[in-house]
């Protein structure tokens with residue numbers, strides 16, 4: 505009996521707790537952005553490996569954008585949650601999964617485009633399966649740390665070639681929105697004010713903006729390093745843990 509009541513109370517506390525931590529993170533992001541004079545930061549809650557109920561709670565609170573890392577999970581959540589959610593795919597992108605992603609009508613952004621081939625695949629699949637949906641907003645993922653295990657484009661030529669595709673008449677169903685990076689763990693946990701990886705991304709933006717007459721957005725900064733990212737001019741921070749709490753491991757979640 506008591507166990508039953510306790511469980512009921514805990515279940516009821518989730519909305520309150522989740523909304524409180526979302527509001528706390530949002531307040532801190534906005535407060536810090538104001539402090540350092542960055543007036544264009546948005547907060548993307550990252551709901552990967554968290555239940556659809558959590559997303560629904562924040563949706564009911566007025567949040568409309570969410571980030572997901574796994575194609576299968578995004579597809580599934582999109583199918584059961586409200587259709588006006590703007591889904592951002594922020595996980596490692598595989599060529600053979602571009603089709604499944606592009607099929608989701610309310611897939612808003614793919615932030616991890618790391619090859620020309622994948623940019624073309626997304627475009628092709630959107631044109632084929634969802635021709636009337638909005639163009640997919642794409643970020644080119646840049647490997648700013650140079651670590652071999654990190655995804656993202658590194659070579660100048662590859663970056664230019666991909667930008668050129670997005671700016672060409674061939675890109676009918678995708679559009680270039682900005683650049684994205686994941687900072688290296690060491691750099692993001694170092695005491696220094698300036699994050700070297702974020703500085704590399706900001707410089708890339710500057711160069712590409714000048715070369716092509718663009719105003720690319722920057723997606724950088726997570727729970728552990730969002731302040732550095734805001735300080736270094738990011739347009740969006742992607743925050744999971746600080747909002748939703750610790751995640752189960754991928755294998756626990758898919759089991």
Ligand SMILES: *Cc1c(COP(=O)(O)O)cnc(C)c1O
Nearest residue numbers: 550594726727728742743744745
């Ligand atoms: C998981 C993830 C996040 C959120 O990370 P937290 O540390 O939980 O805030 C942000 N960006 C990407 C690319 C991620 O994979």
